[in-house]
Structure formats: C-alpha cells, structure tokens
Amino acid sequence: MVGANAREAVDSMRKARLRTALGIIGIMVGISSVIAMVSVGEIAQEQARKQFEELGTDIVVIRKSFESAASVEIDLEDAIALDATVASIIEAAPRILGDGEFIHSGKTVGNGSVNGVTATFASVNQLIVQKGRFISDFDIGRYFCVIGADLASEIRNNGVVNPVGTTVEVGGRLFTIVGVLQGIEENYVLPVQIDANRSIFIPISTAQRVAWRPEIEVIIARSRTDIHHEKVAADITEYFRRRAPGLQLQIITAKELIARMESQMNIFSLLLGAVGSISLIVGGIGIMNIMLVSVAERRQEIAIRRALGAQRRDIQSQFLTESIILTMVGGIFGIALGLAVTWGICRYTNWDFMVSVTSIASGLGTAAIAGLFFGFQPAYQASRLDPIAGLQSE
Amino acid sequence: MSWCSRDVPMMSETVNTDQNMPKSILSLSDIRRSFQIGPTNTEILKGVDLEVYEGDLLSIMGPSGSGKTTLMNIIGLLDQPSSGYYVLDGDKVSNLNDNALSSLRNKQIGFVFQAFHLLTRSSAVENVCMPLLYRGVRRKAAVRSAEEMLDKVGMGERLRHRPNQLSGGQKQRVAIARALVGSPSLLLADEPTGALDPNTAKEVMSLLLRLNDEQKLTVMIITHDVNIARQCKRQVFIRDGTLIESSEYMNAAHSETADRNGHATAAIVEG
Ligand SMILES: Nc1ncnc2c1ncn2[C@@H]1O[C@H](COP(=O)(O)OP(=O)(O)OP(=O)(O)O)[C@@H](O)[C@H]1O
Ligand SMILES: [Mg+2]
Numbered sequence: 313m314v315g316a317n318a319r320e321a322v323d324s325m326r327k328a329r330l331r332t333a334l335g336i337i338g339i340m341v342g343i344s345s346v347i348a349m350v351s352v353g354e355i356a357q358e359q360a361r362k363q364f365e366e367l368g369t370d371i372v373v374i375r376k377s378f379e380s381a382a383s384v385e386i387d388l389e390d391a392i393a394l395d396a397t398v399a400s401i402i403e404a405a406p407r408i409l410g411d412g413e414f415i416h417s418g419k420t421v422g423n424g425s426v427n428g429v430t431a432t433f434a435s436v437n438q439l440i441v442q443k444g445r446f447i448s449d450f451d452i453g454r455y456f457c458v459i460g461a462d463l464a465s466e467i468r469n470n471g472v473v474n475p476v477g478t479t480v481e482v483g484g485r486l487f488t489i490v491g492v493l494q495g496i497e498e499n500y501v502l503p504v505q506i507d508a509n510r511s512i513f514i515p516i517s518t519a520q521r522v523a524w525r526p527e528i529e530v531i532i533a534r535s536r537t538d539i540h541h542e543k544v545a546a547d548i549t550e551y552f553r554r555r556a557p558g559l560q561l562q563i564i565t566a567k568e569l570i571a572r573m574e575s576q577m578n579i580f581s582l583l584l585g586a587v588g589s590i591s592l593i594v595g596g597i598g599i600m601n602i603m604l605v606s607v608a609e610r611r612q613e614i615a616i617r618r619a620l621g622a623q624r625r626d627i628q629s630q631f632l633t634e635s636i637i638l639t640m641v642g643g644i645f646g647i648a649l650g651l652a653v654t655w656g657i658c659r660y661t662n663w664d665f666m667v668s669v670t671s672i673a674s675g676l677g678t679a680a681i682a683g684l685f686f687g688f689q690p691a692y693q694a695s696r697l698d699p700i701a702g703l704q705s706e
Numbered sequence: 707m708s709w710c711s712r713d714v715p716m717m718s719e720t721v722n723t724d725q726n727m728p729k730s731i732l733s734l735s736d737i738r739r740s741f742q743i744g745p746t747n748t749e750i751l752k753g754v755d756l757e758v759y760e761g762d763l764l765s766i767m768g769p770s771g772s773g774k775t776t777l778m779n780i781i782g783l784l785d786q787p788s789s790g791y792y793v794l795d796g797d798k799v800s801n802l803n804d805n806a807l808s809s810l811r812n813k814q815i816g817f818v819f820q821a822f823h824l825l826t827r828s829s830a831v832e833n834v835c836m837p838l839l840y841r842g843v844r845r846k847a848a849v850r851s852a853e854e855m856l857d858k859v860g861m862g863e864r865l866r867h868r869p870n871q872l873s874g875g876q877k878q879r880v881a882i883a884r885a886l887v888g889s890p891s892l893l894l895a896d897e898p899t900g901a902l903d904p905n906t907a908k909e910v911m912s913l914l915l916r917l918n919d920e921q922k923l924t925v926m927i928i929t930h931d932v933n934i935a936r937q938c939k940r941q942v943f944i945r946d947g948t949l950i951e952s953s954e955y956m957n958a959a960h961s962e963t964a965d966r967n968g969h970a971t972a973a974i975v976e977g
Contacts, residue, residue: 319845320839323827323828323832324827327827327828328827612823613825613826615823616823616824616825617825617836617840618784618808619782619784619811619817619823620812620817620836620837620840620884621808621809621811621812621813621837621840621841621888622808622812622840623804623805623808623809623840624804624805624808625805626840699784700779700784700785703784703819703823
C-alpha cells in the first residue's frame with residue numbers, strides 16, 4: 313500500500329503543478345543557500361591553506377616578547393647559531409630593521425625598509441636574485457646592498473641600465489649595489505612583512521653599526537616538517553633560556569597559524585551553514601504552509617478517499633510522501649543552483665571552484681529531514697479530518 | 707408485514723438460521739444519534755430499527771434535516787451512533803476502531819453521492835480503481851477490474867476521461883462503477899439523481915434497478931423523488947427520528963389529520 317500511496321502522491325503533485333512548483337522553489341532556495349554557504353566556506357578555507365602551502369608550512373617567526381626585560385635582547389651570535397645548534401631548525405635568518413629614503417644619482421628613488429640580514433635570509437624567505445648576488449657571510453661590516461625589484465626599475469627609469477655596481481645613499485651613507493631581486497608577491501598570511509620589492513638588504517653586521525635601533529627585530533626560520541610545531545617552539549625556548557636568561561620570546565609557527573585559522577574557518581563555515589539553514593527553515597515552513605493549504609483545499613478529496621476505505625495511515629503517508637518528494641526534488645534543484653552560485657562566486661573572487669561532497673550530502677539529507685519534519689503536521693491533520701464534513705456538498 | 711420492528715433479533719447468525727429467510731445484510735436496532743449544536747444536545751435519530759436483506763432495494767424518504775444523511779453515514783461506517791446496535795453482514799460493528807471501520811467500509815459499502823464526489827483530477831479509471839488500491843490490489847489488476855466495471859455501467863468508451871469532461875449522468879455512472887468495483891454487500895446512494903435532469907435521472911435509476919435485479923445487489927437510495935421511491939421494493943420514511951415502513955406509514959398517515967410532510971408522502975399514499 314505504501315507504493316500505491318506514493319503513486320497517489322506523485323499523481324496529485326503532477327496534477328497540481330503550480331502548488332508543486334511553489335513548494336519546490338521554496339526548498340530549492342533553502343537548499344541552494346545551504347550548499348552555497350557551506351561550499352564557499354570550504355573553498356575559502358582551502359584557498360587560505362594554499363597560500364600557506366606556497367609559503368611553506370615550516371616557517372617559524374621568533375620575536376622578543378613584550379613581557380621580556382628591556383635590558384635583554386636577542387644576541388646576533390645566538391641567532392646565527394640557532395640552526396646549527398637546534399636540531400629541529402633547518403635555517404634561521406635574523407633581521408635588524410630600519411628605514412630610510414633611497415637616493416640614487418642625486419634623485420630619490422624610493423622610501424622603504426632597510427633590512428640588515430644574513431645570507432640565509434634569501435633562502436628562508438624565497439627571495440630570488442635576478443642580477444648580481446645576495447648578501448654573503450663574507451660581507452661583514454661592508455657597505456653593500458641588494459635592492460628590491462621596484463627600486464631597481466625606478467633606478468633604471470632614471471637611465472641607469474644596470475644598477476649593479478652603482479651606489480645608493482641611505483641615511484647619509486653610500487651602499488654599493490651588489491644584487492637586484494626578482495619581483496615577489498607579498499604574502500599576507502604571515503605575521504612578518506618583508507615588502508622585498510621596495511626594500512634594500514644590507515649585511516646584518518653593518519646594520520648593527522648604522523641602524524638607529526640595532527636590536528634583532530625578528531628571526532625567521534624554517535623548521536623540520538616532521539617535527540611537531542609545539543616541539544619546535546619548545547626547542548627554541550630552551551635554546552634561548554640557556555643562552556640568554558631573562559629573554560622572553562614570542563614564537564609563531566605557520567602550523568599553529570594554520571590550525572588557528574582552520575578553527576576560525578570552521579566557525580565561519582558553521583556560521584555560513586547556519587545562515588543557509590535559516591533560509592532552509594523558511595523554505596520548510598513554506599512547504600508546510602503549502603501542504604496545510606493543500607490539505608484544507610483537499611478536504612473533499614481526503615473525505616472521498618476515506619469513504620472509499622482509505623485508512624488514516626494511507627492519507628498520512630500520501631501527504632507525507634508528497635512533502636518528502638517536494639523537498640527532495642527541491643533539494644536536487646537546490647544543489648544544482650547552490651553549486652552554480654558557488655561557481656559564480658569563485659569566478660568573481662578568482663578562487664578555485666570545487667564541488668564539496670559533504671555539502672551535497674548534507675543538502676540532500678536536510679531536504680529529506682525537512683520534508684519529514686515539515687510534512688508531518690499537515691499529513692497528520694489530513695489523516696484526522698472528519699470525512700463527513702468533507703463530504704457535505706457546499 | 708413489518709421489516710423493521712423492535713422484535714427482530716439483533717444478531718445476524720440468528721436471522722440466518724431460518725433457511726427460508728434471505729440473508730441479512732444490515733441490522734439496526736435502537737440506533738440513536740445526537741449532535742451538540744451550541745449549548746443544546748439535539749437527538750436527530752431517536753431509536754432507529756431497520757433490517758435489510760440481500761437483494762433489497764430500499765428507498766429512504768423524509769423531510770430535509772430529518773436525518774437521512776446522518777443515518778446513511780452511520781450505515782456507511784463514516785459515523786458512529788451515540789447508542790444502539792448495528793450488525794453489518796454478520797459483523798457487529800459497534801466499538802470497532804477506525805482502521806477496522808475503514809477496511810470494513812472498503813469491503814462492504816459502496817457510496818454514491820448527489821454531488822458525485824469523483825476525484826476531479828483523476829480519470830474515470832483512476833477513480834474506479836481507488837477502492838481496490840486501498841485494499842491492496844495491484845495496480846494492473848485494479849485497472850482491469852475498473853475497466854470491466856466501467857464497461858458494465860456503459861462507460862467503456864470514456865475510460866480516460868476526467869470528471870470535467872463528463873456529463874452529470876456520466877459522472878454518476880463512474881461513481882456507481884467506483885461504488886461497485888469492490889463488490890460491496892451494500893450500495894448506499896444519497897440522492898443519486900438529485901443533481902441530474904429528469905431523463906438522465908431516469909437512466910441512472912434504471913441502471914441501479916438493473917444492478918439490483920441482475921446481480922442481486924442490495925441498494926439503499928435516499929431520495930426526495932416519489933417516482934424513484936415508487937420503483938423501489940421497499941419504502942422507508944424518517945419521521946421524528948424514527949423509521950416507518952411504507953405499509954405502517956400509510957396507516958399512520960390515515961390516522962393523522964395534518965401531515966406536515968406535504969406532497970411527497972401524499973403521492974406515496976396515493977400510489
Ligand atoms: N456534524 C453535525 N453537527 C451538528 N448537527 C448536525 C451534524 N450533522 C447533521 N446535523 C444536523 O442533523 C440534522 C439532520 O441532518 P441530515 O444531513 O442527516 O439531514 P437530511 O435528512 O440528509 O437532509 P437533506 O434532505 O437536506 O439532505 C440536521 O438538522 C443537521 O443540522
Ligand atoms: Mg442529506
């Protein structure tokens with residue numbers, strides 16, 4: 313009999329097209345917003361993860377913490393010896409940070425940061441030399457510099473074909489340009505900005521002498537990927553505790569950032585899902601209303617069926633099946649619409665579109681549950697109608 | 707001769723012990739039904755007794771509001787009496803639950819209504835199938851039976867027509883086919899010709915007569931039309947909430963000086 317009731321349900325839906333279409337549209341909008349919201353959330357998360365991966369998930373950023381005593385600083389020798397001493401660190405690149413106006417051939421060619429660095433800074437931060445060379449460990453105390461791509465093109469605009477070998481004046485001192493960097497896309501996910509294109513890089517030993525603030529501002533390091541980020545942080549802390557008692561550090565690992573970001577993203581996805589669910593509930597209430605109206609309109613039909621021997625559960629299952637089919641069909645259209653919307657958003661934001669299987673499954677699941685949930689009351693009402701009242705001719 | 711006396715035994719088994727007596731289809735005894743209308747409780751049926759036998763063709767007449775439809779709803783198991791005994795084809799139906807009543811209704815009762823009450827969006831065949839589907843008959847078999855039944859009532863040419871594509875008489879034929887497709891033991895018709903023009907009414911009536919005659923179908927017809935009542939084997943009247951069989955009624959009518967029921971009863975008395 314269930315099969316027959318389902319057939320009755322399908323039949324009466326086919327025969328009442330407008331009602332059916334309205335119900336389907338309501339659920340379609342609801343499901344599509346769930347799908348779109350959840351998918352966009354997942355895609356955004358994936359996108360952020362990709363940015364990290366380009367940068368390397370092994371980055372560790374070490375700074376002197378604000379809680380640290382003012383008198384203790386990160387020692388340059390300690391910073392340089394970090395990768396050789398701590399097994400979990402592969403490379404460490406300390407930096408002394410200053411800034412200034414860059415003057416070339418009497419003209420101001422830029423305004424940016426002056427990074428006092430070691431040779432490792434290029435490899436740790438994936439800086440690529442386009443011409444000449446990077447700062448080397450043998451440049452101790454020398455007035456050499458490597459310039460960023462924007463700065464180089466500004467100098468070339470002034471008629472200098474090859475900046476390498478010429479000098480640039482910074483803070484009243486002349487630095488000989490030994491290399492030019494390739495342009496690089498700035499990465500915003502890390503808690504340290506390099507702004508390599510508009511900066512110059514000088515030997516860290518020189519920076520110690522000339523900088524207004526000669527302390528080491530940051531150590532950017534790469535850790536072994538097979539070691540957990542908490543262990544890496546602990547190793548670094550232990551290393552400096554022995555070498556520089558009283559020095560408090562702030563250690564941020566990319567992995568920790570990713571984890572933090574992921575949990576934030578999950579909350580974000582959940583929020584988006586909740587917003588989508590609200591429209592699903594609205595759609596579900598729409599279905600319920602349509603079904604309730606349908607039950608009211610079809611009092612006579614129900615009464616006739618009852619007079620012909622339909623049991624209450626026949627009527628109930630007929631109407632429940634109608635709701636479930638409505639929401640399932642709405643759900644399938646909704647999934648298609650939701651994916652289309654997601655695709656549109658991805659095109660607009662230049663993200664990589666992907667189909668989220670979980671969102672589809674949850675979309676269909678919620679559609680079915682919504683059908684059951686919102687269809688139950690109308691179906692129950694239908695089954696309880698008094699056939700005699702329904703049979704009275706108006 | 708009296709068919710409806712309070713002395714008739716209530717249980718059908720007892721009735722059927724007599725070999726010469728026809729089989730009892732329906733036995734009502736002291737059926738009462740009252741409705742709460744506002745603050746007052748009005749008793750519409752005040753102790754109805756009725757015995758109907760297989761092959762009976764019975765008309766029920768009575769003024770509007772006298773409780774004819776109410777009685778038919780009780781007989782058709784759509785409604786339950788406030789009190790009284792009711793035995794349908796050997797089954798005592800008082801105190802059955804809704805599911806049991808529905809399935810008994812499905813098997814034993816065929817309804818024909820004044821307003822046809824076809825499912826408007828379904829074809830003739832789909833309408834006629836319905837009672838069979840609700841008892842679990844497979845769709846194919848149900849369609850076959852429905853087609854045969856429609857053919858029997860002269861609707862074999864219009865199997866796929868929807869109700870709005872049929873005339874009143876045709877709709878009523880479909881309704882009769884639907885009432886009969888499940889071979890019920892009792893056909894209940896509430897003013898089956900009430901919405902039809904005289905010629906069509908005559909055709910539908912002769913169909914019912916033929917079914918009663920050829921198939922020994924037991925039929926109860928509620929009507930306001932004396933001509934229809936006259937064609938029935940038995941005439942029953944509702945007066946003041948009780949039933950009076952025509953023979954008794956004539957006596958009652960003779961003894962009563964003022965008859966408030968007017969023309970209809972007068973015609974019967976004359977006929
Ligand atoms: N559910 C109900 N609630 C209250 N009163 C009712 C109900 N059903 C019927 N009645 C009352 O019972 C009385 C009998 O109604 P019924 O429909 O049986 O009359 P009838 O003999 O079929 O009349 P008609 O010839 O007009 O069809 C009427 O007064 C009606 O108002
Ligand atoms: Mg009536």
